[in-house]
Amino acid sequence: MSMRLPKQVGEWISRDKQIRFTFEGKEYTGYEGDTITSALLASGVKVLGRSFKYHRPRGVLSLANHDINALVTDGQDTNIRADVVKLTKGMTLKAVNTDGGVINDKSKYIDSISPLLPVGFYYKAFHKPAALFPFWEKVIRKAAGLGVVNFNYPRINKRKLNDFCDVLIIGAGPSGLSAALSAAANDLEVILVDENQHLGGSLTYDRAGNADTQQMLDELVAKVSASPNIKVYAAAYAAGYYQDHMVPVVTADGITKVRAKAVIVSTGVFEQPPVFHNNDLPGVMLGSAAQRMIHRYGVKPFNKGIVVTANAHGYRVALDLINAGVKVAAVVDMRAQGQKDEQVAELVRKGVKIYTGFCVYEATPVKGKLGMSGAVVCPYDESTANADVAKAVTIECDGIAMSAGWAPAAALLYQSGIGMGYNNDIQQFVPNRFPKGIFAAGRVNGVYSLEARLTDGARAASEVASFLGKKVAAVSVESHQGTSPSHPYPFVHHPKGKNFVDFDEDIQIKDFINAAKEGFDNIELMKRFTTVGMGPSQGKHSNMNAIRILAKIRNLPVEKIGTTTARPFFHPTPMGHLGGRSFHSHRLTSIHGWHKAAGAFFVDVGAWSRPAYYQKSGLSKLETIQQEAQAVRQSVGIIDGGTLGKIEVCGPDAAAFLERFYTGVYADQKVGHSRYVLLLDELGVVVDDGIATRLADEMFFLTISTSNAAAVYREMQRWLQIWQLNVGLVNVTGAYGLINVAGPNASKVLSKLVSVDVSEAAFPMGSAQTTEIKGVPVRIVRAAFVAKQAYEIYMPTGHALSIWKALLEAGQSEGIRPFGTDTQRLLRLELGHHMPGYDTDGLTNPFEVRAEKALHMEKPFFIGKRSLEIIAKKPLTKVLVPFTLAVDYKGEMPQDCNLVIEAGGIKGRVTSISYSPAAKRIVGLAYVAPHQSELGNVFDIRTDNGGIAKATVVKTPFFNA
Amino acid sequence: MTALIKTTPVAYAQHEQKPAMGVHNGMEVALSFEGAAVEKTHKQVLGVTDVSCFAKFGIKGPKAADWLAKQGLKTPDEINSWVEGAPGTLVLRLGGSEFLVEDQIKGNACNGLSTFNQDKTAGAYQVARADAAFILGGSQALNLLSELCVMDLRDSALASNAVVMTQVAGISATLLRESLAGEQVYRIWCDVSYGPYMWEMLLEIAQELGGGAVGLTARFQ
Amino acid sequence: MAYQLLKFALGGEYKEPRFFRDCQTPKKSYDAVIIGGGGHGLAAAYYLAKDHGITNVAVLEKGYIGGGNTGRNTTIVRSNYLTPDGVNFYDASVKLFEGLSTELDINLFYSNRGHFTLAHTESAMRTMRWRAEVNKHVGVESRVVGTDEIAKACPQMDLSCSGKAPIQGALYHEPGSIARHDAVAWGYARGADSMGVEIFQNTEVQSIDVKDGQVQGVHTSRGYISTGKVLSAVAGFTPRITEMVDLKTPIVIHPLQACVSEPMKPWLDTILVSGSLHVYVSQSSRGELVMGSSLDPYEVHSTRSTFDFVEGLTSHIVDMFPFLSNVKVVRQWAGMADITPDFAPIMGKTPIKGFYLDAGWGTWGFKATPISGKTMAYTMANDKAHDLIHSFRLSRFEEYELTGEKGAASVGH
Amino acid sequence: MKLLNCPMNGTRPLSEFLFGGEFREMPNPDTSSDLEWASYVHYRDNAPGVKKEWWYHSPSGTWFIAERNTLSDEVLATYLYGKAPDATKTTKPRAKKEQSE
Structure with missing residues (x-):
């Protein structure tokens, strides 16, 4: 049954472009511009998902990413937010978190046993007897989570860019558009961000049966597009506010980190559900969701429905519904005073029955709770939140639009460090203390009438201009007139509960009452105990109601309850976006290419990549290192020390x-x-x-x-x-390369390339010379870190490769061999040198x-x-000593970090150990207790498998160098 | 002078692109990659050129500016700015008292500076330089830089004579904007050991944005 | 279905009692005052009452219980430290944790998952062996394992970390567990309260009276309280309390940040830590990935979040698990970690008589909750440091006898 | 990302800087007692408030002093060591024509 309406003014869909897709195995057709949800709704599909805990069927609630009733998977990706993700050709979709499909979910029984699972039940069960907990844990883990992750999902690196502006305006509703135009007129560079595909905010859907606002919107948008000072990011959300006005703006393609000199937050408000029994049935939706369906996607929300309201907005919704051909059976106004204005009169003229001082007591489910068949409305006592069921009226209907109030979309403001106070005239938290450079405009700022919102945008822009040092005239905005846009307590108590406050987490009114009874009567404790607001929509539709309930329980003004901390992100943000292109900077010496060609096995040393050794086919790592070391001991080797x-x-x-x-x-x-x-x-x-x-x-x-x-x-x-x-x-x-030539034939090789005398007599240990190799100026230092005869040659780095090759050529007849850092470590160990950071630690x-x-x-x-x-002045507790194992040691090879044990206690540890081909035995360095450190003392090293190796303290070097 | 030829520090990263190599200023560098026509297009969209071969001379210390002036070079008055110190030669003032002199394709000032003698010049110290150096140009250059650098480098924010010591692709680099034969380009210098990495990053993004490597020949045609 | 749930189905009025009384007006004097109603403070109160019969105790909490680092950590419990003193101490904590759900009659979801500290370099492998050897020596189950064993425990992970930092092996610590952190505070609060301890929330300590080097009492937002024994167990707020008694410490406060993903069906069964990539990750019983990284690089006394943190962390997570590219991060937050130069706590007596310190927990406070409570209660009751905490005394710094945990800290948490 | 003003290079994102710890006056090593010295090397002025700190701008290799409120994370002044706070005005950062913080 198609619910698609005739073409609507300003609609977002392209009716000439059909898109085929499947959901839960059935094929459907939508239009380009549809979201997954709108296409399904247009096709008459009402059940879009199952709830997290009780597996209740769920339909559309906000159609605005303020809830997660509709999470789907396409087999590749999971937890796709169907309400806002664009429909694309050939999508094959399924609801997540079902066991056998969204209609026949086998886990739906959980809903019927929900009395067994009151708030915090998991703290009170499964732990006794302790031995059974692992069993229960498995059951619980299996039930947890939403979608199934696809382990073959490809790695995606999105671009992360930086952008800059004078003022960043977040939210392109009427106040944001107005602010952008005013700021641009004041010659400020503006970036305007909105999470929707199209600019306009509530102007794109809140019409009250009248399409005039579309013209206003078109004009505003045309001016914005024409302004060279305004850069627009649409379909882009501000993920969070960070220090010094940095706001990451997320789009499908990546993230732009916007650094602004000032920020105007004109993010509007989230509509909040009134709470009554079965307020989560498919067909029950927020008034603004019904409006979005009609005006953005040309979809009829239901055929015959009622509007439950507690503000003027509900009447606007009713007019929009009627205009869209929905039979509106009644408007149920929870306020005793109700509303008296032209819109009410018009509704009455159109034959809509108005129930003033009534509430929806419950929505009546159809079989399987897959939709609704009617609503029971009763007189309502606002002070007790009780319904007079004796006077109940049942109205047959397939949908309810709910408009009882709003919560400011103030997450970014909170993150910026703003102060908020509760305004009783509008029953809303509004900013009352702004950090430097932060401004708010529109409904998030407590300004509701369309005219006032436009002025408030201009006001914020003028304040930004003067904050940035421009001389501009101040703009003032009238405070709110008329009835409150939000009801202070839009809740209806019901003995059967299932009156949901948090749709993500299936939290009902009684859960809050019970949590408070148990002592969790502080908003933060309540949040943690009930998990309200901790689901993926982060309290957008639930936090304000939770605060209202707690205020009622504790009999305190809402302001005294305070709010929970709003943390990033505004909307959950993919890790591939956040991580972006992953930079992995690395430093290479100018000889790197040669090393690679020579089979070097590289290791990272800080940012550097260095050869550990040069692989030789048929040789193990250990054998290779020993061979490289022997080349140095017997003749000559070279190492790239450029790092x-x-x-x-x-x-x-x-x-x-x-x-x-x-x-x-x-x-x-x-x-x-x-x-x-x-x-x-x-x-x-x-x-x-x-x-x-x-x-x-x-x-x-x-x-x-x-x-x-x-x-x-x-x-x-x-x-x-x-x-x-x-x-x-x-x-x-970086400017100098270093090549170390080491071994008994080092001077012989070097002398072929330099004119200075590098013999032992002319160039003893501890001396240095400046000379040339093939015309390149070099510094040569005699050092003895790896061999008694070793020359460190420093040259301009661009020449390092040529000189490396020249040395290899000169040393060919001596069998010169390159060696790596692993070999270097063995060579210096043989000489008994300790290495800071290797043989020492941070103390x-x-x-x-x-x-x-x-x-x-x-x-x-x-x-x-x-x-x-x-x-x-203090006694030493440990000393590093050189040691050897017996020449014929046959036990397990001790390793670095094996412990030195004496009388069952730890006395120290091995820091370096290796078989030394030069000493022809295992040699090493170890920390031992001072009393164990005397020459010739024997101590115990415990090997990996618990064996004991007897080590003897010796003198260094370990061999006759 | 040595007969030994230096190799550009970027050569290792360019290897797979198989550029035609040639010697400029005693250093083997990539002269061309995919041919004049392709490189001309890349230059317009987003072209990356390795100019590590340009001769450099570094000097620092309280008397460094005096010494350079004595050699007949113009030096920038403001910290972190640059001037054309001699025809075809850039003089960058890095902070307060350090200078980098770099001969461009036709400059020839550095040779004369090699007479510097530390022992006879109190308060000035030669800084051996072997930076990897790049030219980045084309319509998408700022787009690329907006990913690799957190600084606002738009013309409105980056003065035409400014030298910026910042981070590019997560590593320390020096950056400036100049006009080369009428085309606005960005110059990037980084430590020689990061040269291959910088080339890889610049090229990876350049290619994604429809640009690519431009050899020394095409760059200065 | 567990029988404990049946009582909820019996209908009628919800009969679950309060976890703890709603105390509003403190008495004039207490035998001991504990500043800080986090896990540590509440545990100390609980063990003062239970082990030592000292029940005339007030716990003063500036905000709400468990609202500090107790509720801001990534809930990992382990004992694979580097020094024998550290291993013994945390091992005692693990043993207490294992019986804690039963003792406190609250399901802490103490979940034994096993704990891998991944090594990406040879030098990290050396540290792993060092820790394993010390652990084995003290009788704690830790061993160095190869990539095959890691792959078996977590087959989804890219062991090459997208080619950026190939994993060479790991330290595997079988007792590694996670727990429901808030419930630990609630359980101790209930236990302490039931024995007579009074817990005051929204109660700020304004100053501490010291006369002749002895604590006299505490000025609070609810009036003056006279007492001879004060325990400061306030983690990131420690410098603000020690300043009140003019006590110098080496502690510096650095934020420690973490984040969670949206819930997904469980797939990660173990706790993974990588020192090189600065990542630790586990999957909670709700199905969220709980992810953390290293400390923020500079001192800040607030719990602000930074974007740099989440950028760095997620890029490494995606290196390890490329398939998480489109999995979303829901929320990030921070705690204030009280860091010491040797990455070990500062516990016990101080030069001020009657002023006891339980601080310097850095990033390891949660896992020490039961044992810190127990040993601090002993220390306060006997005015003598418990044997397990001797090496964590404040005077070790003046004595140049720092503990050797520095090596393990680089791969901490 | 937080911004910090390097006295030589102007306002930069925090990622270009390294924190060098609290600035501490070294007591005279010849006259201080062991305890005074141990206190200097180990203990910190760690309660929140306005602190003098060392910061290092990596790309230019510049050490400088920042006066920062460690509670609000607000930087009140930055200057080179030994230079009076108003000395920063004599250096003109060239990176941006207009500085903002």
Whole structure:
């Protein structure tokens, strides 16, 4: 049975474009411009979904994304909001959260056992006996949730853009459109956002049987489109308000993060359902939903219905219904005074019966609650919310339109830190204290008449203009006249309950009363105990009613109850939108391509990608590393160290700076020499180490370990600012490449490329030279981190690859081999060097790693010195020692982080361990108790599987280097 | 001078696009990608060019501006701004007392600056530079940047002589707007090690928006 | 159907009693005053009454009970810490939690799901082994597992994390559980109330009287209360209370944010944590994914939300679960975490006699609720720190004896 | 995303900055007692209020001081260390013609 009306003025559908789709296995046809729901309603489908808890049949409630009665899946995606998602060709849809279909849902029995499941029932059941809880938990988990997630759904990365404006106006109803035009006229850059496909807000549907407003809307929209100062985002919602006026605007294509200098919130109001028995039956809907159906989609909401109201809006709805050919059997006005104006008179003229001081006591269901057959209306006592059932009248009808009041769509205002007060004239929370740059206009601001809303938009725009420093005339708006748009307590008590307040969560009036009885009589506790407002529509249709009920229970004014906190998001927002294109920045040295071609296995070190080793077919990782290490021990190897932090410390105070920053002395360091540097923090904890090479009287060249480079450089900058020394810091980490040539044949290889003498005698440990390789200026530092004979060669980074290749070529006859970081770790272990961050943790002090030699306590100051003086007075609790296992050790290989155990207690742990091909045994470093640390002492390491490995404290290096 | 040729830091990321490489200013760079016609279109819509090969000279310290002036270069008066310091050479003032001098396709000032001697120049320190550098142009350039950069870079907000040290694609970068043969383009510099990543990000979005890689040849035709 | 539900079907007046009395006017004096009606404060009150017979106790709550971090966390309970002291302490908490639904006669939905801490790097794997070894030593079930075992527990996850940070293994902690956080506070409130403890909501502490180094009483928005023992159990509000007694602490307040998705049919059975991607996620009994990330990077004493948080978190969630691209986030929120330099709590006595501190919980407060209540009650009753909390004393900082939890903190929660 | 005004570079989103912790005056290490020193390195002025803090603008490598209300998260002033708060007026950020915060 088609419910499609003849063409409506201003409708959003294109009747020449038909779209076929299926729902629950049946084929239907809609038009382009339809939402899924409107197309189904037009086809006479009333049952769109099943409720979360009781699996009650549900139809349209708001048709505006203020409820989740209609959630569907297309087999790919789930929890699709049918009320607002556009119909597209070939959709194959099903309701979510059903067991066997939306009509024959096998879980519908839950509705009949609902008395067993009062508010908070799950806190009171299933836990005794405890052993059975896992069983019940399975049952509960199975019932939980809405749609089923499709694990094959493709990854979608939406674009996230940034945009800027003087004023962002959220909501393009009459007040928003007016504000945009006024702001633009004041030469402000405007971004105007509205969640609907078309601008206009309530102008697109609230007509009261009269299409004149369409002309006003067309004019407003035409002016907006013509204004070069206004940028419009339609079908876009403001997801939340964030600090300093940042509002993410969400569309189907992605998110635009709008940064505004000021924000006008003209988001309007959410219509709130009056609450009576069976107010959730398909056919019972909000008055504004009925209007949206008629005017946006040309769909007749029902054939014969009534309007239950408590404000003037209900009469407007009745006129719209009549105009659309609906037989309106009655208007039921819950107010004792009712309404007396021209619209009421017109309805009476049209033969509509007006029941003043009446309520809908209950809606009568058809079989299976799949729709309604009538309404029972009774005289209503507003003060007690009781119906006089003795005087009940039954009206046959297939639909009810409900208009009892509104709640401000104030989530964004709350997020901005606004203050709201309750206005008794309109029975609504309205803003009374605005943060800087935040403005409200229209119904969210408590302004209701169409004329006043237009003026209020202009008023807000003029306030924005003066906030932004423009001289503009002030605009004033009259306060609300006439009857209240909202009823203070539109509830009808019923012994059978099922008078729903929160449709997402199936929460009835008695749930609130019972929660309060149990002590949950604070709005936040009530929310948590009843879960009101915690469903996917986040209280849009339920929070205000919950507050009203609690106020009644506690006999307090609504204002005293307060509101729950409105958190982002305004509408639930997809993770693919929020995550967007996922950036994964990474740093590569200029030799990276070569490494990759050579089979490097890469690991991430901070942002860098580094070769851990170079894979060789037929060799395990371990074997490869051991081979690379042997190449260095026996002949020569090279490693790309370009990732190392490199800083030039220049100026007259360079040495003084280093002496304050590091633990050592540098004033007397000779040019052309390098020294060890050790960095502590103010607590005396080991942070980093490296090498300082003096290249000139006033210039030191420093290295920092790769993962600490950025942080250590930052600390240098900070301390330099505090100390105000005459020093220039130059970070050349990226500008210089570094290649380390190591092994007994290193000097032989190097000497083929440089003119300077790199022999042991001419270029001893701790010295540095500046020279050239193939015309490229290089700095060479003798260091001994991985081998006794090792040269660190620094060159402009653009030449690193050429020099890498030149070294490989020069070393070919010596069997030169590249090695990676895993091999480097083994090589330095064989020499007994500890690595900060690997063999130390966030609390290690230098005494624990026996770094006393590096500490120059006689200096007047260095970072961490004062703390070390305190620490030095305390007994050590652990010490890092080098150890070996027996040459013939056959047990389980101990691993890093295996524990050192003594007398059943933890004394320390292994920090580094490996088989050393050079020492021909397993070697390592471990923390042990001080009494275990003497040379030759034997201690126990417990392996993964609980075995004990006997370790002996030895001297380093572990082999005869 | 060395006979060794440098390679652009972006080469690794460009490898799969198989550009025709050539040497400019001692560095091997991509001269062309898909041919003049295609690259011309890309240039109009959204073209990305690697110009890491442009010669650079960096200097910082309280006396840096004086020293540059002595070498006959014009330096910007305002912090975070740029001038054409010599014909075809940009001088960027990075913050208060640091400068980046970069010869453009026809500039030739950096060579003369290599005479800098740290020992004889108190209060000025040479900053070795090896930035990855890019030109971004075309009608969709701002669209791309609005995804990669949180700054308002529209003409109304970005002064024509402004140098912006900000983040692009999540990493630190320096950015400015200039006019190149009548076309408005954006220049982006980042640490050399991020060069491949920056190229990947710029190109990925450029391609989505109907643009693509533009070689050095097409860029300066 | 569980028989407990039948009573609801019998009709008539709803007979469920109040969980706790609606206390409005405090007495002039109490044996002990507890500041903070969150899980910790209420648990301390409960155990003071139950274990030590001290029932003349007032709990003062500025807002409503359980409204602070108790109601703002991601409800994970576990004990796989790094130091033996930490493991022992949290293990005792897990054991109390396991019997708590029965003891408090409230279904806490204490749900044993197992807990994977994912390692994406070799160094993370080392930390996992370290934790596993210490856990095993103390008798807590934790072990390092490979990708095969992770894939079995969560076959939907992309173990390569979209190629961005391939998972190498994990620390698997079998006792890892989730619970209904609000109910923990409500259960303790009911238990304490039933033994005589008085709970005052909407009651703000304005100052604390100290004379000759001894606590004398508390000025509140409901008048002055005389007492010789005050416990501060206010998490993110700790600096505001310690300032009242001029007590210095190393605590800094950083917001910790979280969010939930819309409900979907259950598919994620375990609790997943990734230190590298700064993500933790589990699925609640309502079907929502409860997701969190690392602390906000700077000090703020409020519960404001940021968009950066949810952008970063969701991009990593989608890296791990690409199919969630179009699943929606419903709500985000924040709590105020009281962070210490060594990522361990500050518990016990202070230099001020009668002033006890239960603070520094950072992101681990919820899982410690029962044991902190029990040990603080002992400490207050005996004016002597409970053995389990000795290493968490405030004086450890002056003594340069920080606890070693720092290593585990990077992969915390 | 929050905005912060770098005294050298102008108003930027928070993502360009790193928080460097509370600004603390170091006591004289030569004259302070062990307890005073331990208190300096460990304890913090942690109650909410207007605090001096270190912030670092990453893209330009600029450390500066921000005076911020840690309760409202409102920044009252930013300036380079050692420069009087009004010294910020002498630097003209060039990124935007018009600054807003």
